[in-house]
Amino acid sequence: MKHVDPFVGLTLATSLLILAFILLPLVEMVVQPSVGDLYRTLLDPDVRRAILLSLYTSGLAAIISLLLGTPLAYLLARRNFKGRKLIESAIDLPIMIPHPVVGIAILSMAGRGHWLGGLLHDLGVTIMGSITGIVVVLTFVGLPFYLNTVKNGIEAIPPRMENISRSLGAGMTATFLRVTLPLAWRSMLVGAIMCMARAISEFGAVVIVAYHPMTAPVMVYERFTAYGLKYSQPVAVWLILTCLILFLALRVFSLPRRST
Amino acid sequence: MILLERLTVRVPGFAVIDLDLEVRPGEFFVLLGPTGSGKTLILESIAGLTRVASGRVLVQGRDVTRKPPEQRRVGVVYQDSALFPHLNVEKNIAFGRRYHMQKPEQDRRLTEIVDQLGLVPLLKRSVNNLSGGEKQRVALARALAVSPSVLLLDEPLSSLDQTFREEIRKSLKDLHHSLGLTFFMVTHDFSEALFLADRAAVLSAGRVEQCGPIQEIFRQPKTPFVARFVGMKNLFPAERTDAGFRVGPFEIPGPAEGTDPDTIHGYAGVRPEDLTLLPPDDGPPGPHLWPGRILEIDARGIFCQLSLEIGGLPFSAAVGMEQVFRLGLAPGSQVLVDLPPDRWRII
Numbered sequence: 001m002k003h004v005d006p007f008v009g010l011t012l013a014t015s016l017l018i019l020a021f022i023l024l025p026l027v028e029m030v031v032q033p034s035v036g037d038l039y040r041t042l043l044d045p046d047v048r049r050a051i052l053l054s055l056y057t058s059g060l061a062a063i064i065s066l067l068l069g070t071p072l073a074y075l076l077a078r079r080n081f082k083g084r085k086l087i088e089s090a091i092d093l094p095i096m097i098p099h100p101v102v103g104i105a106i107l108s109m110a111g112r113g114h115w116l117g118g119l120l121h122d123l124g125v126t127i128m129g130s131i132t133g134i135v136v137v138l139t140f141v142g143l144p145f146y147l148n149t150v151k152n153g154i155e156a157i158p159p160r161m162e163n164i165s166r167s168l169g170a171g172m173t174a175t176f177l178r179v180t181l182p183l184a185w186r187s188m189l190v191g192a193i194m195c196m197a198r199a200i201s202e203f204g205a206v207v208i209v210a211y212h213p214m215t216a217p218v219m220v221y222e223r224f225t226a227y228g229l230k231y232s233q234p235v236a237v238w239l240i241l242t243c244l245i246l247f248l249a250l251r252v253f254s255l256p257r258r259s260t
Numbered sequence: 261m262i263l264l265e266r267l268t269v270r271v272p273g274f275a276v277i278d279l280d281l282e283v284r285p286g287e288f289f290v291l292l293g294p295t296g297s298g299k300t301l302i303l304e305s306i307a308g309l310t311r312v313a314s315g316r317v318l319v320q321g322r323d324v325t326r327k328p329p330e331q332r333r334v335g336v337v338y339q340d341s342a343l344f345p346h347l348n349v350e351k352n353i354a355f356g357r358r359y360h361m362q363k364p365e366q367d368r369r370l371t372e373i374v375d376q377l378g379l380v381p382l383l384k385r386s387v388n389n390l391s392g393g394e395k396q397r398v399a400l401a402r403a404l405a406v407s408p409s410v411l412l413l414d415e416p417l418s419s420l421d422q423t424f425r426e427e428i429r430k431s432l433k434d435l436h437h438s439l440g441l442t443f444f445m446v447t448h449d450f451s452e453a454l455f456l457a458d459r460a461a462v463l464s465a466g467r468v469e470q471c472g473p474i475q476e477i478f479r480q481p482k483t484p485f486v487a488r489f490v491g492m493k494n495l496f497p498a499e500r501t502d503a504g505f506r507v508g509p510f511e512i513p514g515p516a517e518g519t520d521p522d523t524i525h526g527y528a529g530v531r532p533e534d535l536t537l538l539p540p541d542d543g544p545p546g547p548h549l550w551p552g553r554i555l556e557i558d559a560r561g562i563f564c565q566l567s568l569e570i571g572g573l574p575f576s577a578a579v580g581m582e583q584v585f586r587l588g589l590a591p592g593s594q595v596l597v598d599l600p601p602d603r604w605r606i607i
Contacts, residue, residue, distance in 0.1 A: 080272075160342040163309045166329035167336040168356025168406055178355075182346045 026240065033234045041234035047219065050235070051242055054216040057131060058199035061138035062192040065146035070188065073147050074180070077154035078162075095144050099204025106137055106209055133209040141202050142195035149194055153187020154180065189254040193247060200243055261285040261442060262306055262410055267315035269298075269305050276301055276466040278315070283410075283444055283459075288436050290453040290474070291446040292489065293463030299446035302463075303412050306444065307334045320409045330359065335403030339415035341395040343387040349398050350383040356406040366407045369439075373404050376438065377431060393424030397431060404439070413445040417452055429455060450490050454478060462486045480605060487529045487607050493576040494535075498528035498606065505606055509550075509571040510599070515606040527607040532565070532578040536598035539587055548600040554593040557584065570597050 033041075041047050076088060094102060110117045110127035120127065127133040157180060165175040203217040211218060216239040224232035262283040269276045276298045283289040293299045304310040306317055308329035317325045324332045343352050353374065362370075374380060377397040382390065387398060396416060403411055416432065417425045433456055436443050447453060453460050453474055461471035462485070470482045481487035487495050498505035504514035507528045515524060540551070552575070556567040564584050566577040577597075587595065 158340070158342060160338050160340065161344060163304070163307070163329070164336055164338070164342045164402075165344075165355070166309070167307050167332070167334055168402070169330045169359025170356065171328070171330050174359075179344060183344075 029233055030237050030240065033230075033237055037230075037234045038237060041238060046214075047216075047235050047238065050214050050216045050219040051239055053131070053134075053213055054200050054239065055242065055246070057134045057215065058138050058142070058196045058202075060135050061142045061199040062146070062196040064135070064139050065143050065195045066188060066192050069143055069146050069191075070150060073150035073191075074154055074176070076147070077151045078159065091144050091147050093144075094141050099141070099202065100208055102140055103137060103205035103208025106133075106140065106205070110209075127209060129210050129212055131210075131213060134206055134213070134215060137205045137209050138199035138202055141205060142199040145198050146191040146195040149191030150184065150188050153184045153191070156187075157183045186254050189250065193250045193254070197243070197247060200239075261318075261320060262289075262444060263316075263318040263321075264302070264306070265316040265318070267302070267305060267317065268313040269301050269310055270313050271301060271310070274298065274301070274466065276305075279466070279468065281461060281468065281471070283442060286440050286442055287458040288433075288443045288445070288456055290457035290460040291444070291463060292448070292450060292453050292460055293446075294448055294489070297463045298466040299448075299463055300414055301466075303336075303414050303444070303446050306410075307336050307412055308332050309336075333360075333406070333409045335406065335408035335411040337396070337399045337403050337411070337413045337416050339418045341392075341399040343390075343395055343398055343402070345388055347387070348383070349379065349385050349387055349390070352387055352398055353379070353383075353401045353405050355402060360406045362407070369407070370401075370405050373435070373439075374401055376434065377401050391424065392420045393427050396420065396424070396428050400431065400435065404435070404441075408441070410442040410444060413443065415447050416445065417449070418447070432456060450478075462489055464489075481529070481607060484525055484527050484529075484607055487527070487605070491531065492529040492605070493532050495527055495529040495607070496573060498526055500526070507604075508573045510601070510604070512601050512604040512606065525607050528604050529607055530575075530599065530603050530605070532576045534599075534603040535575065535577040537566075537577060537579055537583065537587060537589075538596040538598060540594040540596055542596050548598055550597045550599060552595045552597040554589055554591055554595065556591055557589060559584075568595070568597070570599070 072087075076084065097105075107128065108114070110120065110133070112118050112121050117127070125132055127136060161179050161183070162175050165179045166172070170178060201217065202215075203221060206215055207218055207221070214222065216235065220232045220236045220239070223235060262281070264279055264281040267276060267279040267281075274296070279302065281291075281302075291299050291302060301310055305312050306319065308317075308324065308327060308331075312325055315325070316323055319332060319334060324334075344355065347355065353370075374383075377400060379394075379397055379401055382394060382398070387395065390398065399416075413432070417428055420428060429452065432443070432445075435441075436456075443456075445452075445456065457474040459472060460474045460477055462469045462477060464485050470477055470486045477486065478490050481490055481492060484495055496507045498507050498512065501511070503511065505512045505528050510528075512528050537552075538549070542549075550570045552568045552570040554566055554568050555574070558565040558567070559581065562581050564579055564581055566579060566584075566589070568575050568577060575597075583589075587593070589595070
């Protein structure tokens with residue numbers, strides 16, 4: 001009989017266990033609702049609205065992270081300055097803080113009693129119970145994923161390429177646009193996907209800042225508490241399927257092209 | 261030309277302090293030094309890629325110390341080429357041209373350079389599929405395409421294998437000859453400098469140990485560090501005598517006339533290739549003939565590095581394999597070594 005090294009066997013066994021652990025509950029949830037239930041749920045305008053709102057707000061959080069987070073990711077990747085480690089730790093804080101605490105932290109600044117909340121109120125911006133509030137929360141929780149991915153992506157580009165570009169006459173902006181960006185866009189796209197994926201799944205912080213308008217995770221929770229498992233499952237299935245299609249499409253799009 | 265005046269550059273854990281260096285117009289200047297001696301830091305200060313703490317950097321007589329790299333007109337070629345992987349060969353070469361007004365003769369010159377470097381058939385190719393030598397030729401063309409006033413080369417041959425190294429070395433020499441441009445190259449390889457440089461400086465821990473024509477550095481190193489760096493492996497502390505110096509049984513006449521006694525470090529050295537090995541029965545030991553005993557033979561292709569003991573001192577000799585076979589050398593063999601006093605250098 002062919003001898004199998006115990007290391008290989010152990011590796012395979014634990015890998016299969018982990019895969020089953022991740023996939024079984026999800027597969028079970030997807031196959032449990034009947035096609036009729038799924039169809040009826042899709043016809044429900046509230047469900048469609050919640051899923052679209054989740055996509056819209058998390059997409060917006062990803063775009064905001066991309067536009068405002070890229071310069072910080074660039075700085076962290078390229079510059080050595082005092083307090084860099086501190087900033088890097090601060091960036092990871094939203095990952096560690098319990099989600100409801102994130103919601104409470106944001107609300108504590110958004111009230112009229114706070115100078116920033118007062119200023120926002122004067123500008124007509126409401127955080128509590130608004131789409132703006134949801135986007136703020138989702139950006140908060142999604143940003144670390146964007147920043148870390150893009151920072152690693154930029155670090156992988158040899159600084160010497162930027163040096164060469166500068167020596168050839170391109171200024172800092174031109175160098176970023178003509179050298180760094182074309183080489184980092186893939187990591188930016190992956191970062192945005194990670195950010196959006198994290199944002200779309202957020203429940204704990206959103207439910208504190210904005211129960212309404214209802215995002216898909218909040219609706220799943222509401223249907224579960226009000227009507228039970230059977231009614232919450234189809235909404236969850238549609239959310240999972242929508243995300244799966246979206247992220248698969250983006251992943252395929254961002255895969256490195258085979259060099260010719 | 262490049263002029264560094266009391267240049268001070270600091271990076272964490274290392275500093276170049278108060279460095280003075282002059283690179284003359286149109287010369288091929290090589291800055292030599294081991295890894296970590298500050299060569300690349302100095303090169304990047306000239307290019308404006310490292311912040312200068314104090315001192316001045318002048319390029320073509322213009323003070324560029326506080327100018328950003330894009331305003332210096334200084335071409336840079338790194339050892340790893342640093343080609344832009346998202347652009348093809350042609351676009352890499354043309355990258356910087358939009359930032360500089362190009363006169364018709366400069367356009368013509370670029371066409372000649374591209375042709376001279378044999379890049380015409382490669383123009384539409386992806387840079388990711390080029391050989392090491394081709395990549396380095398593209399990097400050269402890209403740097404020269406913006407008509408820089410000086411060209412800085414950071415170990416341009418180090419990452420190439422032997423065949424490409426010789427090819428690029430020749431290209432560099434030809435380009436320097438045809439363009440008449442100032443070339444400033446940093447390297448740790450003395451043999452590259454010997455082939456390419458007009459003048460050179462040897463750097464150790466951020467300080468210039470010796471600067472001058474390359475033959476002079478080779479023939480008359482001024483410090484023990486430079487001597488070892490240029491391959492003078494047989495280096496011994498020397499005793500001063502009335503007639504000159506003594507190393508073990510070897511009497512060595514004093515240094516060349518006009519040498520400042522303060523610059524003598526009290527060492528005497530002889531290059532491994534200056535030891536001539538003869539069969540032991542070639543006659544009785546004379547004033548220049550010393551009996552020696554082979555300790556170890558380190559074959560390196562067609563050449564061979566011999567460790568041998570002469571007059572109680574450990575020596576290193578470089579000989580051809582053919583001679584090793586002819587003399588039947590093996591560890592323990594006896595030989596006669598011809599070592600006239602004029603082969604010694606006082607350092």
